[in-house]
């Protein structure tokens with residue numbers, strides 16, 4: 001008796017299971033089709049940088065093409081970030097402090113540079129936008145807080161890596177920069 005019932009029960013379950021799977025698949029196919037078209041549009045408008053995955057990778061790798069991504073969101077509120085300016089091989093690299101950006105003179109210009117190891121980067125104050133400083137997130141360098149134009153601060157980058165820095169008083173406004181050292 002039992003041995004007769006079991007196979008037929010299984011058969012019924014199997015058939016209904018297949019039917020259910022087929023039904024779900026069919027529905028999912030229809031709905032995901034329309035979801036994807038609208039969802040795709042939303043994603044395109046909300047995320048101007050489609051390189052989030054690449055950015056995450058650059059955090060660990062910190063070299064190569066991944067450096068051109070937005071550095072784990074570091075530049076999300078920085079309106080003068082326009083890619084990494086390649087200064088590899090340059091003997092001297094200067095970054096302006098107090099470039100017109102972020103609603104005033106609250107930017108580093110350029111916001112991101114790529115240099116060769118051993119390069120000395122000089123930050124030069126424009127004298128605009130009140131007092132600024134240059135402070136590395138990782139503690140590799142830190143300037144004084146200065147308001148006068150023409151002031152300079154230097155740091156020689158011996159070790160390769162990605163250095164995120166900011167002006168302490170204006171960091172929240174987007175006064176942030178990056179030096180990528182190769």
Ligand SMILES: [Cu+2]
Nearest residue numbers: 131132167170
């Ligand atoms: Cu500042």
